[in-house]
Amino acid sequence: MSQNQEVVLLRQPETRPVAADFELRDAEMPMLGPGDLLLETLFLSLDPYMGTAIKGKHLSGGVRPGDVMPGETIARVVESLHEAYEPGDLVQTRGGWRRFARATVQSVQKLTPGGVPVSAYLGVLGMPGLTAWAGTVRLAQPLPGQCFVVSAASGAVGSAAGQIARNMGARVVGIAGSAEKCAYVRDRFGFDACVDYKQSDWREALAAACPDGIDAYFDNVGGTILEAVLPRLALGARIVLCGMMQQYVSATPLPGPALGPIIGKRATMKGLVVYDHQDQLPAWRRIGAEWIRDGKLHFKEERVAGLESAPAALERLMAGGNFGKVVVQVTPG
């Protein structure tokens, strides 16, 4: 049987994690108890929340030095001591940064991909996609013709949120960090416009793209981007606070934006935590898969090969260097 491997956190970073904060090491093969499954990881999801988790501060529970890194995985059943599973079955679980993992049947979900690439269940049809779905349909609630703005628009959550809003009839404007990303957001994801926040005139470009103000803002970054959006709100605007990339990589809490426009525009700001919306996962997977098959929902994956590549890939993700949902293909083929 193959050798097991895992990645542990060596130290909690002050700001952004770097690859050297982690160590790949050999590990024992898991011992199964009655009813357990032995899983071989196919794909591991890397997500921005991990940057907070390894500082010990995330809702999902902190990670301490010496811990194996947690994370969402797609895995194949290698050995099953439970009658409902057999070798070869595909499951989704929080298997962590490991090649082989032991799991109870309560902690896995069987997958039947149905014409959609299996890794999509970590991205557009997984937690990031559910985040986009819940934040858009439950909190931002764009109406047809309204202006919906989303930051980190080329990322897993942002690209899905914008396409969901567009499929609801909204006019959709993205904010992203390069001309290449903006072109992709417009051409591939079909946004009406996309603004590159690294250009000095991006605030004017955002204003021009939203001439009647911003009715809904899906915020994945916080900080200076949120600060620039608030003065452009339309009356009755909704702001969904979903992620704070600028915060995750800062050693201390950053001050927030001036909140005067919240009063003036009778706006509503809501905090989004995807764990509250698990009840929506079946509905989202049904409509999301249908949209993917119909060409109404696209996604972009940045795939890296091998568990040993995960630390550097997380470093790049937390520095904003990725382009699309980051997935580690742990087992080739």
Next chain:
Amino acid sequence: MSQNQEVVLLRQPETRPVAADFELRDAEMPMLGPGDLLLETLFLSLDPYMGTAIKGKHLSGGVRPGDVMPGETIARVVESLHEAYEPGDLVQTRGGWRRFARATVQSVQKLTPGGVPVSAYLGVLGMPGLTAWAGTVRLAQPLPGQCFVVSAASGAVGSAAGQIARNMGARVVGIAGSAEKCAYVRDRFGFDACVDYKQSDWREALAAACPDGIDAYFDNVGGTILEAVLPRLALGARIVLCGMMQQYVSATPLPGPALGPIIGKRATMKGLVVYDHQDQLPAWRRIGAEWIRDGKLHFKEERVAGLESAPAALERLMAGGNFGKVVVQVTPG
């Protein structure tokens, strides 16, 4: 007939207004057109929003140098060219800082006090009271047993909001700026607790008063007070942004608080503008007057005599030196 007088704004202050920014001057008696009323001002309301209006920035429309100061008034009809009004009728209107004013019947509301002091219609049963009512029952929505916190708790809006929440069954904690104000908030307004934010340990005192977190926060001041409240939010908390006293007296927009707790606590922050809630005024006046008669709603007025006293009273109000709703008694008796 008496001489008319009015107060004009001489210059727009950078930060807090001072009495010398205004001038009292003699004025012509108004000329009536067909159907008009001639009103003699009895009471003039002074409100914190005026500090922003005279900087030219408020939703109610800015005030420019040379303009007569606007403001809510209670007045007596002196002369009526309309069949629905006769001399001696009491009305409420936006008469401004004038002894005599011309009004159309569309711009006034007839008052029948019904056992409540007439000046209350500028305060607890007027705009500040309606602000408290709408912000509490429509936006903050405290449930019985929940912890409701309000800042500027001895003020017109804050004292009413806290009492409304208490009458809805909430546990109510005020934040105010002196031991004297806090004692009044507890003893007269019947709050469960009140914290003096000028004490160095006030954050700890707030935490102790809200051991299970803050379910609803009615914010009348913004700035550092809001910043101290956010980390104490309970899950699903509602924050009503109503006023920003710290902002009104600042020359430039202040940064806001770090917004991380909004996500972590799935909180909702809403902007409140009382003009959106005029439909609730009859309901509030009915229940508010009933509560006043039943001793379940108290209010505190700081009354100053004579139009000439208004500038200094506004200066004191904007410096936080008032204690209770500030009303100018323009006409003696």
